[in-house]
């Protein structure tokens with residue numbers, strides 16, 4: 001068991017106040033370390049082997065755990081909260097939207113939305129990069145998921161994206177507070193519980209209305225809602241309205257803030273490393289028109305993002321629950337045991353990443369992912385609950401970086417110190433950046 005347990009509170013004070021530092025500090029105490037949230041024991045997985053066992057090798061013996069119990073009243077039984085056969089059916093139904101050909105088909109939409117933003121920027125202007133990225137990423141998601149051909153056009157998609165982004169941020173904070181704190185505390189107005197409930201209700205209403213609107217026009221619009229309504233071998237009727245609504249909310253919750261936060265860290269590193277910005281620009285300028293952005297066409301930029309996902313992995317705390325008694329790396333866990341894994345602390349382990357706090361994209365040339373122990377690099381998790389949107393996210397992030405860095409050299413604003421803030425995800429406190437044009441020669 002980890003040291004420093006308080007009576008009644010267990011290790012809650014350390015986790016609530018020191019967050020990542022606390023998880024980092026108990027890594028040396030063993031591959032699996034027991035902590036207490038109040039009186040509830042929780043097992044923290046510290047070694048790649050333990051993470052690999054739980055996520056992949058014995059993945060089917062685990063459910064999603066406490067974090068997702070708290071999210072369930074909001075997102076219902078969508079793909080990120082469901083279990084067993086229901087989960088398998090949902091995953092199969094949604095998979096076509098995330099296949100490589102489908103993602104390739106979204107690149108033009110992604111590029112259009114980003115270019116619209118970037119082309120309006122002016123030299124010398126200071127922009128709140130984190131907020132702009134959040135709006136842009138959410139607008140892309142909204143456009144791809146349920147607005148492919150909205151009659152009210154691109155401005156409506158952007159507006160909807162903006163509203164969704166704002167509510168989503170509040171909802172994610174509420175879910176995080178509800179996971180960490182006992183219910184009476186988490187539901188106190190002082191911690192913003194009413195705002196959370198209002199934002200959750202507003203988001204559900206937006207998703208309900210998108211589903212209703214799409215149902216009125218049964219033509220296949222090529223967006224995600226059309227895929228959800230389509231018949232599948234296990235479900236000849238396609239999804240019901242409620243199921244489709246829950247999937248929309250689940251995908252927004254899983255896909256928007258994660259991608260926006262990773263991109264914010266990417267821009268932060270671009271600001272700190274002009275030499276990387278130059279390499280990204282050179283690579284993007286050389287990309288032939290019409291070529292798809294990917295690891296083969298933009299190898300340095302992809303390596304750069306891989307390094308961002310290592311050092312600034314947004315998911316610092318994820319959970320699982322044992323659905324049956326299970327033995328992991330020689331330790332017996334009872335049925336119902338709650339588990340925590342932190343991709344962030346895993347990615348900063350000096351045993352696998354020399355000089356782990358140094359941002360160094362070329363480390364991936366020295367030691368490619370295939371040479372790491374399984375479980376040591378898990379930005380998108382592993383196994384049957386692995387991120388369904390990993391390729392979509394990587395493509396979207398490459399598109400955004402290409403559009404921004406081809407035109408601009410975003411620079412840090414003097415006097416502003418960027419600090420990591422850990423709520424549901426770990427993100428920069430604020431990211432104001434000044435836009436400098438590239439010199440012309």
Ligand code: HEM
Pocket residue numbers: 064079080081091141250251254255256258259262314315318319378379380381384385386387388389390392393
């Ligand atoms: C950089 C961006 C992203 C990161 C770092 C990321 C990371 C993750 C991680 C770590 C998980 C596993 C969670 C767990 O173990 O409990 C996950 C699951 C998931 N992600 Fe992502 N994600 C990203 C973007 C996206 C996008 C763009 C989408 C969809 C539009 C998406 C949809 C999902 C879904 C649906 C799941 C649940 C899958 C299942 O349980 O079957 N993610 N993601």
